[in-house]
Amino acid sequence: GVAVTEALREYADRKVHKLTKHFHNLRTATVTQTVQGKSQKVEVMIDCDGLMVRCEERGDDLYAAMDRVVDKLERKLQKCKTR
Secondary structure, three states, X not given: OOOOOHHHHHHHHHHHHHHHHOOOOEEEEEXXXXXXXXXXXXXXXXXXXXXXXXXXXXXXXXXXXXXXXXXXXXXHHHXXXXX
């Protein structure tokens, strides 16, 4: 759906990489960015020692959606860490 610019790729990489500071057992992360008309969606799936954590956000701006999805992921991973 969307031509990913280098700036957008670096921004997504930087935001997801920040999660590794708190959660050292993250293996892989897959970021999918989709544009449908005016709606833009960011979906992130993370493999955390065999546990797959997935979040998605929609919005008018891919950068803002990326910020919100990383916040969601951090909350979900924190729940998994305390279990």
